[in-house]
Amino acid sequence: MFQSKIAGIGHFVPEWEVTNEDLTKVMDTSNEWIVERTGIQSRRYGKRHEETTAVLGTKAAVAAIENAGIEKEEIDFIIFATLSPDYFFPGCGVLLQRELGITNTGLGALDIRNQCSGFIYALSVADQFVKTGMYKNVLVVGAEMHSMGLDFSTRGRNVSVIFGDGGGAVVVQPTENKNEGILTTHLHSDGTYAEKLAFLSPGSHAGYHQKYLDEKLDYGFSDETYGELFLNEKMLKDGLVYPQMEGPFVFKLAVQKFPEVIQEALDKTGLTTKDIDMLVPHQANLRISQFVQKKFGLNDHQVWNNIQKYGNTTAASIPIALSEAVQTGAIQKGNLVCLAAFGSGFTWGSALIRW
Ligand code: ACO
Numbered sequence: 287m288f289q290s291k292i293a294g295i296g297h298f299v300p301e302w303e304v305t306n307e308d309l310t311k312v313m314d315t316s317n318e319w320i321v322e323r324t325g326i327q328s329r330r331y332g333k334r335h336e337e338t339t340a341v342l343g344t345k346a347a348v349a350a351i352e353n354a355g356i357e358k359e360e361i362d363f364i365i366f367a368t369l370s371p372d373y374f375f376p377g378c379g380v381l382l383q384r385e386l387g388i389t390n391t392g393l394g395a396l397d398i399r400n401q402c403s404g405f406i407y408a409l410s411v412a413d414q415f416v417k418t419g420m421y422k423n424v425l426v427v428g429a430e431m432h433s434m435g436l437d438f439s440t441r442g443r444n445v446s447v448i449f450g451d452g453g454g455a456v457v458v459q460p461t462e463n464k465n466e467g468i469l470t471t472h473l474h475s476d477g478t479y480a481e482k483l484a485f486l487s488p489g490s491h492a493g494y495h496q497k498y499l500d501e502k503l504d505y506g507f508s509d510e511t512y513g514e515l516f517l518n519e520k521m522l523k524d525g526l527v528y529p530q531m532e533g534p535f536v537f538k539l540a541v542q543k544f545p546e547v548i549q550e551a552l553d554k555t556g557l558t559t560k561d562i563d564m565l566v567p568h569q570a571n572l573r574i575s576q577f578v579q580k581k582f583g584l585n586d587h588q589v590w591n592n593i594q595k596y597g598n599t600t601a602a603s604i605p606i607a608l609s610e611a612v613q614t615g616a617i618q619k620g621n622l623v624c625l626a627a628f629g630s631g632f633t634w635g636s637a638l639i640r641w
Pocket residue numbers: 314315316319320323324401402403443444445447483532533534535536537540570571574598600628629630
């Protein structure tokens with residue numbers, strides 16, 4: 287068995303900056319509300335007709351490949367995590383392959399649909415492939431173009447103010463040095479509350495799931511209905527094409543699961559919170575990160591937060607934050623880095639990396 291390490295890292299955020307003040311022009315919200323509840327001051331939105339989720343991911347991937355000092359042709363597997371893909375299918379993995387200009391069909395491309403914990407799931411999959419010796423250069427990408435799929439009316443304000451666009455990527459390679467690389471990864475899920483944070487349509491539920499049954503919503507389907515099942519006009523009108531979230535419910539679980547899954551990784555490796563040089567939490571909400579920081583008694587310089595300027599970029603948030611921390615020198619060789627995430631599904635996870 288090999289050990290795997292992050293050999294290259296990069297990120298890309300679009301130029302278009304949207305402040306809280308900008309959002310007050312399209313919905314009933316305020317800078318004070320957003321800053322107080324989430325810490326977010328602005329976010330980036332991709333350029334229409336030019337930037338898509340696959341494009342943002344590709345720009346990050348190009349930087350990561352260069353940083354790893356390899357040629358794109360050396361990539362032998364692509365893993366792409368997103369909840370806002372260019373198309374319902376095919377997934378962004380193959381689109382990224384095309385954007386990168388990789389014509390070699392000897393490699394595989396996999397899409398991961400685990401929302402905020404998507405990057406940790408993707409990294410863990412890469413880790414397994416590299417450890418077993420199956421692949422030598424796995425490209426792991428997390429990217430989102432949320433801004434194309436948010437409800438910018440007041441109806442959607444609890445969700446829309448949170449999300450931003452961007453991409454981050456890493457190249458995972460084997461290492462013979464047992465003192466560096468990915469020490470452990472931990473993945474969890476609980477589908478009980480799937481609809482508490484969800485993007486429901488288009489989809490095959492046809493009005494059949496707990497939320498609709500509870501609320502007695504009727505989308506007009508019978509056993510004989512064909513077509514229009516993925517999406518009909520009423521679903522559009524009711525805003526089911528936008529993410530829906532019971533914020534306080536998600537918040538309560540997040541502040542429980544983040545510490546649990548971090549502790550699990552520490553216990554597995556025999557390390558303690560005192561050993562952590564940098565915690566890079568998924569940027570869900572600054573208040574969640576501050577809660578975790580306080581719980582573990584970490585100093586400000588031991589936790590990387592950039593949600594203030596980028597919002598929640600879901601699967602991209604950890605690789606963007608990690609890339610920034612590495613670029614600025616906040617993470618140094620030999621440092622113990624902890625990644626942790628919680629999000630829709632619910633799914634959550636952690637990883638410990640000796641940089
Ligand atoms: N501007 C102004 N008022 C607002 C806004 C807004 N943007 N959004 C909601 N409100 C109002 C609500 O209507 C409500 O008003 P009411 O009391 O008159 O009914 C009030 O503010 C409070 O609303 P809550 O939803 O209870 O607000 P809360 O304090 O919980 O903050 C938030 C909302 C920021 C979403 C918080 O719940 C949160 O961060 N939850 C966790 C999010 C998260 O971690 N998600 C996981 C990752 S995302 C993923 O996986 C895709």
